[in-house]
Amino acid sequence: MSDPKIEGFDLKPGFSGMAKDTASDQTMFKGVHWGKAMMWIFLLSDTFIFSCFLISYMKGRGSTMVEWPNASEVFGLHVFGVDVPLLLIAIMTFVLITSSGTMALAVKYGYERNKKMCGWLILATAIGGLTFVGMQAFEWSKLIHEGVRPWENPFGAPQFGSFFFMITGFHGTHVTFGVIFLFIYAYKTFAGHYDEGKRGWFTTMKGDYVEIEILGLYWHFVDLVWVFIFAFFYLW
Amino acid sequence: MNNNNEKEQQSTTHKIGIYLWIWGLLFVLSFFSYMVDWYQFQGMLRWSLILFFMFLKAGLIMAFFMHLFWERYALVNVLLWPMTAIACFIFLMVSEFKYTVFTRFFYFVVGG
Numbered sequence: 001m002s003d004p005k006i007e008g009f010d011l012k013p014g015f016s017g018m019a020k021d022t023a024s025d026q027t028m029f030k031g032v033h034w035g036k037a038m039m040w041i042f043l044l045s046d047t048f049i050f051s052c053f054l055i056s057y058m059k060g061r062g063s064t065m066v067e068w069p070n071a072s073e074v075f076g077l078h079v080f081g082v083d084v085p086l087l088l089i090a091i092m093t094f095v096l097i098t099s100s101g102t103m104a105l106a107v108k109y110g111y112e113r114n115k116k117m118c119g120w121l122i123l124a125t126a127i128g129g130l131t132f133v134g135m136q137a138f139e140w141s142k143l144i145h146e147g148v149r150p151w152e153n154p155f156g157a158p159q160f161g162s163f164f165f166m167i168t169g170f171h172g173t174h175v176t177f178g179v180i181f182l183f184i185y186a187y188k189t190f191a192g193h194y195d196e197g198k199r200g201w202f203t204t205m206k207g208d209y210v211e212i213e214i215l216g217l218y219w220h221f222v223d224l225v226w227v228f229i230f231a232f233f234y235l236w
Numbered sequence: 237m238n239n240n241n242e243k244e245q246q247s248t249t250h251k252i253g254i255y256l257w258i259w260g261l262l263f264v265l266s267f268f269s270y271m272v273d274w275y276q277f278q279g280m281l282r283w284s285l286i287l288f289f290m291f292l293k294a295g296l297i298m299a300f301f302m303h304l305f306w307e308r309y310a311l312v313n314v315l316l317w318p319m320t321a322i323a324c325f326i327f328l329m330v331s332e333f334k335y336t337v338f339t340r341f342f343y344f345v346v347g348g
Contacts, residue, residue, distance in 0.1 A: 011308070018309035029311050037311070044315055051322045055329050062333035065340050072273050090270045097266055101259035104301045111249045213303070220301045224294055231290035235273055236283070 033210045036217065043221045046174075050225050053170065054232055057163040069155030071234050075139070089234050092135050093226065096175075099128025100223040103216045110194070110212035118212060119189040125219065126182035129175050136172045140165075164233070171229060174222050185215050250306075258300045265293050 011017055011030055021030050029037045061068055072085035079087065106121035143164070147154045150162040188194065188207070197206040269289040272282060299305040304312055342348065 013309075015309055018313060021308060021310035029314075030308060032307070032311055040311065040315055044318060047319075048322070051325070055322075055326055058326070059329045059333040059336075062330070063336035063340065065337065065344065072276075086270065086273050090266075093266050093270070094263065097259070097262045100297065100301060101255065101262070104255045104259070105252070108249055108252065108255060217302055220297055223301075224297050227290055227293045227297070231269065231286050235269060235286045 033208075033214075035205065035214050036210065039214045039217050043217065046221065046225075050167075050170070050228070053163075053167050054228060057167060057233065060159045060163060061157070064157045064159055066157040068157050069153065069160050071236070074143070074155055075234060086234060088135060088139055089230065092132055092139075093230055095128050095132050095135070096223050096226050099125045099132070100220055102128065103219045107213045107216040110189070110209035113195065113209065115189060115192060115195060118209070119186055122182055122186040122189060122212070122215075126179050126186060129179040129182060129219075133172060133175050133179065136168065136175075140168075167229060167233060171222070171225055174225070178219050178222050181215060182219070185212065254300060258296050261296060262293055265289050265296075269293075 012020055022028055024030075075089050076083050076085045077087040078084075102121045102124045106118050106125060109117040109121060148161045148164070150165055152158045153161045188198075189212070192198075193200075193207040194209045194211065197208065199206060200211075266289075269286060272285045272289070277285060304315070
């Protein structure tokens with residue numbers, strides 16, 4: 001969160017503050033760490049990529065003359081003799097939201113310089129992400145066994161497969177990279193790099209708990225994208 | 237450096253309650269959106285409920301988990317205004333797919 005007093009003088013809130021910040025000769029995002037501003041810009045560009053995928057999915061689905069596969073049947077699971085619609089997807093959603101919550105708490109404890117809690121919560125987040133990727137791998141292999149291909153599938157419109165693999169695959173890649181970085185940051189937290197201000201690998205920036213918040217932004221964004229994929233691809 | 241950290245601490249931590257509340261709300265909203273499929277609502281009701289829960293969840297995540305609620309307007313507005321470009325793109329592509337599906341029916345089914 002930006003600190004209105006960090007530049008050494010009081011900043012105005014609201015839209016007049018925005019006009020002053022934007023027109024000022026110095027930094028525009030006052031009190032915002034540069035790494036955080038850059039992460040936000042990256043996430044903005046990522047938003048556009050995911051939007052393009054989802055919009056092309058909308059166009060493909062809207063313009064096909066063949067019936068679109070019924071998502072709640074395609075993604076249903078057969079457990080204990082009952083067909084439950086979208087069961088796996090619902091569990092994946094809850095797992096991702098859980099990991100998002102633990103990440104938010106990790107950021108909070110990081111700023112309170114509570115090394116242990118912060119580290120364990122990042123680790124919990126990483127494990128949640130790993131579970132999510134595992135379930136996605138299971139879902140993919142199940143659908144591939146059932147004959148879903150990017151060019152054909154036994155359920156309906158042939159475009160279904162290409163959109164499914166592209167969108168969930170791109171999201172899954174984001175989750176995978178997030179998990180890798182979560183493990184690295186969990187190690188760095190436990191090792192005390194953020195308490196000592198140890199420098200990172202590719203940067204002269206001194207380690208600080210703001211890095212946890214930057215990582216948190218990325219992780220919440222992955223959760224945010226899943227909210228849209230869940231709504232448009234699985235529920236619609 | 238120390239002084240700086242103290243300042244940061246004042247503004248950057250919030251009570252744990254707010255996070256737990258948002259977390260709980262996200263669970264409840266996800267459960268509701270799953271129920272939309274469970275009860276197989278159809279038509280406008282289904283779409284409006286899906287969109288309603290989706291935007292509510294997205295808003296909560298961005299406002300509180302991603303801290304946008306506490307950020308300065310300079311950052312918030314830089315992030316949110318570009319979304320109108322996406323809205324325009326959606327609008328364009330909706331008219332595009334309507335035209336495509338119309339021509340497909342016209343030439344493939346009706347026969348031109």
